[in-house]
Amino acid sequence: MADLNVKLWRGDDNGGELVDYTIEAQEGEVVLDVVHRIQATQAPDLAVRWNCKAGKCGSCSAEINGKPSLMCMTRTSVFEPGETITITPMKTFPIIRDLVTDVSFNFKMLKKVPALKPKAREADGTYRMFQEDIERGQEFRKCIECFLCQNVCHVIRDHEENKTNYAGPRLFIRYADLEMHPLDTNDRLSLLQDKMGLGMCNITKCCTEVCPEHIHITDNAIIPLKERVVGDRYDPLVWLGKKIFRKSKTKVAVTE
Amino acid sequence: MxxxxxxxxxxxxxxxxxxxxxxxxxxxxxxxxxxxxxxxxxxxxxxxxxxxxxxxxxxxxxxxxxxxxxxxxxxxxxxxxxxxxxxxxxxxxxxxxxxxxxxxxxxxxxxxxxxxxxxxxxxxxxxxxxxxxxxxxxxxxxxxxxxxxxxxxxxxxxxxxxxxxxxxxxxxxxxxxxxxxxxxxxxxxxxxxxxxxxxxxxxxxxxxxxxxxxxxxxxxxxxxxxxxxxxxxxxVQFHPTGMVWPLSVRGLLVTEGVRGDGGVLRNSLDKRFMFNYIPEMFAAETADTEEEGDRWYEDKSNNRRPPELLPRDEVARSINSEVKAGRGSPHGGVFLDIASRRSPEYIKRRLPSMYHQFKALADVDITATAMEVGPTCHYVxxxxxxxxxxxxxxxxxxxxxxxxxxxxxxxxxxxxxxxxxxxxxxxxxxxxxxxxxxxxxKDVEVDQxxxxxxxxxxxxxxxxxxxxxxxxxxxxxxxxxxxxxxxxxxxxxxxxxxxxxxxxxxxxxxxxxxxxxxxxxxxxxxxxxxxxxxxxxxxxxxxxxxxxxxxxxxxxxxxxxxxxxxxxxxxxxxxxxxxxxxxxxxxxxxxxxxxxxxxxxxx
Incomplete structure (x- = not known):
């Protein structure tokens, strides 16, 4: 088969450049295979993350010809013959080396999520949940934490300063997972609005478009969360109810 | 130090x-x-x-x-x-x-x-x-x-x-x-x-x-x-069903759930060859006809399990033997077929990532055609x-x-x-x-x-x-x-x-x-x-x-x-x-x- 022309971003936090590689094409390959063959034959010190090579772990996120993608799920057959394949690291996160970025922001934000607080078991010791009750949550729990949605979210992609007060789409689906969990009794809505920047998302759906798991991040997680926040704060009946009745959900103290 | x-x-x-x-x-x-x-x-x-x-x-x-x-x-x-x-x-x-x-x-x-x-x-x-x-x-x-x-x-x-x-x-x-x-x-x-x-x-x-x-x-x-x-x-366990093609994904796992949910193994002659490989140790609890094996999914009390669900070592060795005997699939595996046995909706609901994996990596729609699979090193x-x-x-x-x-x-x-x-x-x-x-x-001491x-x-x-x-x-x-x-x-x-x-x-x-x-x-x-x-x-x-x-x-x-x-x-x-x-x-x-x-x- 013909040769592939590949440009890989090589460098570290002091700067770098696109480096050209030429390598023989092979049938049925994905971009990660090509990167691995370049690593094995031409650039053994090339830094690249990967694990499962099957779209299940979310390690090999990068920007391929400018499009945020998983390298392991991008077939080389999608490119035109002779088209150069340019692979650069995710832009939103600081560079460590080559295609590897510092994604610790996401783990810090995950640490701030108030945990599930399950209700009591049924009298027979079980939890009864029905398939239709859990399907919404199962959609969110498909997330493989590739952080491509975080990478394309312009609230942080173009505004580094927002990383202190904006959790981002991955985190919003995690909050939605918990808020809509049949067993949960915690309440995170104030935290979401006041500290996690839910209001800063202006639902451009960039996150949904890049999700390799096809999770409807905007429609099924972010918009319903926004509606809950609005309902919680401005609905006079909800307000009155809060004053009169004992809340079934506990407010979570906001801690930094 | x-x-x-x-x-x-x-x-x-x-x-x-x-x-x-x-x-x-x-x-x-x-x-x-x-x-x-x-x-x-x-x-x-x-x-x-x-x-x-x-x-x-x-x-x-x-x-x-x-x-x-x-x-x-x-x-x-x-x-x-x-x-x-x-x-x-x-x-x-x-x-x-x-x-x-x-x-x-x-x-x-x-x-x-x-x-x-x-x-x-x-x-x-x-x-x-x-x-x-x-x-x-x-x-x-x-x-x-x-x-x-x-x-x-x-x-x-x-x-x-x-x-x-x-x-x-x-x-x-x-x-x-x-x-x-x-x-x-x-x-x-x-x-x-x-x-x-x-x-x-x-x-x-x-x-x-x-x-x-x-x-x-x-x-x-x-x-x-x-x-x-x-x-x-x-x-060392060789899982019976790994992908065999394309070469770049050879070895990638195909879940046993495919067989658990009704999938069967066939050779190039379209035969369910696992019926030829039932070991004595499991004979008493394994179906010896396709009909009995098929009934088992719904009625476990009166039927025995199909041989596709024998332990992994048995299935992996049998696939290996079929390929060696020249009854393999085009890319050196055998066929794993759920398409002809379950509805597309069922397959997509039960096996969503298998559906996605074959579609994206091998251009194969597992609700319509059989998968090609073969043993892959899986577990020690x-x-x-x-x-x-x-x-x-x-x-x-x-x-x-x-x-x-x-x-x-x-x-x-x-x-x-x-x-x-x-x-x-x-x-x-x-x-x-x-x-x-x-x-x-006591605190521990590490030798410098x-x-x-x-x-x-x-x-x-x-x-x-x-x-x-x-x-x-x-x-x-x-x-x-x-x-x-x-x-x-x-x-x-x-x-x-x-x-x-x-x-x-x-x-x-x-x-x-x-x-x-x-x-x-x-x-x-x-x-x-x-x-x-x-x-x-x-x-x-x-x-x-x-x-x-x-x-x-x-x-x-x-x-x-x-x-x-x-x-x-x-x-x-x-x-x-x-x-x-x-x-x-x-x-x-x-x-x-x-x-x-x-x-x-x-x-």
Missing amino acids: TDELNEIHSHDVVIIGAGGAGLRAAIEARSLGASVAVVCKSLFGKAHTVMAEGGMAAAMGNVWKEDNWRVHFRDTMRGGKMLNNYRMAELHAKEAPDRVYELEEWGALFDRTKDGLILQRDFGGHKYARLAHVGDRTGLELIRTLQQKATSMDIDVYMECKIVKLLKDSSGAVVGALGFWRNSGEFVLFKGKSFILASGGIGKSWKFTSNSWESTGDGHALAVTAGADLIDMEF MGGVRVDADTAASTVDGLFAAGEVAGGMHGSNRLGGNSLSDLVVFGKRAGEFAAKRALGMT AEVRLAVEEALAPFNRSQGDNPFKVQQEIQETMQNLVGIIRNQQELEQAHSEIERLKERVKQAGASTTSRRFNSAWHTALDLVSMITVSEAVAKAALLRKESRGGHTREDFPKADPEFGKINHVVRITNGEMSVKPEPLPQMTPELAEIFKDDVK
Whole structure:
């Protein structure tokens, strides 16, 4: 088969450049295979993350010809013959080396999520949940934490300063997972609005478009969360109810 | 200590590995009040557990009320060809249901029965539908649930850190683990009172494998180098159904759930060939006609299970034989067909990631055509020899749980028994490691000279500026193990493997770091992974040469039958004065009460 022309971003936090590689094409390959063959034959010190090579772990996120993608799920057959394949690291996160970025922001934000607080078991010791009750949550729990949605979210992609007060789409689906969990009794809505920047998302759906798991991040997680926040704060009946009745959900103290 | 070491962390319990076993151990140890470190080679949440698909086995009896721990125990022991550590298999069968319920309480959303309970699916070797699952992405659910629980518990997670050596004090107890940050290349020392290995498997030493780059056998190698015993290393599971095409994804796992949900295996003559390979041991409980096998999915009381759901070792060997006999598929596998047997909606709902995987990577629509599949290196039954109840290794202060531990699965693991193994023995390891640590009054001392030596060893690839390409050496190890210590073995090839491994040991010592940069230098990382890979390869080849019989995940064409004498022993691998040896030791014998469960079985 013909040769592939590949440009890989090589460098570290002091700067770098696109480096050209030429390598023989092979049938049925994905971009990660090509990167691995370049690593094995031409650039053994090339830094690249990967694990499962099957779209299940979310390690090999990068920007391929400018499009945020998983390298392991991008077939080389999608490119035109002779088209150069340019692979650069995710832009939103600081560079460590080559295609590897510092994604610790996401783990810090995950640490701030108030945990599930399950209700009591049924009298027979079980939890009864029905398939239709859990399907919404199962959609969110498909997330493989590739952080491509975080990478394309312009609230942080173009505004580094927002990383202190904006959790981002991955985190919003995690909050939605918990808020809509049949067993949960915690309440995170104030935290979401006041500290996690839910209001800063202006639902451009960039996150949904890049999700390799096809999770409807905007429609099924972010918009319903926004509606809950609005309902919680401005609905006079909800307000009155809060004053009169004992809340079934506990407010979570906001801690930094 | 040395100029190279500027970072030390002290904890009660240090856990190496952040898959299901490591995380469950961390949660247990932390809940008992221990300070806990989890050290992992990849990012948090990317461990190999994430790739588990079909489910976790636990006799909850939600679908078949006839199921109970005795049936699960019997299935597990028979699946392992009775070589399992009976006590581990017993604890596993008894405790798995509680471990599943606890995951549910921590947020796991398992698929449900009509009554709102946890749904259970059929799998090979399990008498009843027993696997709690989430479609075909159960591993992701397990790791995410444990990760989220651990994150809420003040556990310190040290990501992208490779441990290169365990350090012992003068009494022989493990007190330190030296590692380096993959990002910066700087060294870091973890001091601790108890250490738990939860580092997974060794599958990266084979060419066609379902395992990721991480599965280089680091934990096995760290343990045996520190003086711990390994057992059963000859038993390596080749999963019957890996993808065979395109070549770039050869080995990628196709879940056993496809067969559990009704998929069948066919050869190029369109025959369901598994009916020709039913072993005597399972004949009484296996259907001998297609009609009976098909009825079994709906009526388990009056029908026997189809032979496609025999234990994995049987199915893998049968596929191998069909291909060898010239009845394979175009790309050297056989056909796995669910398209002609179940509706597209059912397939997409039950097997969403298989549907996606074949569509995206092979242009195959599994709701319309059959998949091509063949055996792929998947799991090592052998591992660190542990005390069944406490998960303690034979070295003081060192525990092991999950795939890195040996004994639980005997000579062959049943599908679905791995995820449950992780949480059952992860919990036990965490509990006993924490108790040991919390009972110690003195602080631990790490020998500075040993740290210096370990740092020097780890930096050696940088001194080989003209060194060999580590990826080339890795490929040679994989070719050797694939061709000479693969699914079917013989004396001559195993002897050849030994001389190859001796040669490759020297090659490993010549592998270089490619450049002087220590920052996320993949050549350096791989050069150090090779040390683990060659150590475990030697252990597997040595034990395989000595076991002159066929049993479970060890098939000798020169000794095609199981030998009752070999059924009484485990092979114990040990390193003394730098030399690796393998010795037979008697298999622990089960209590009469447990033996009663097998009284009517065909041996």
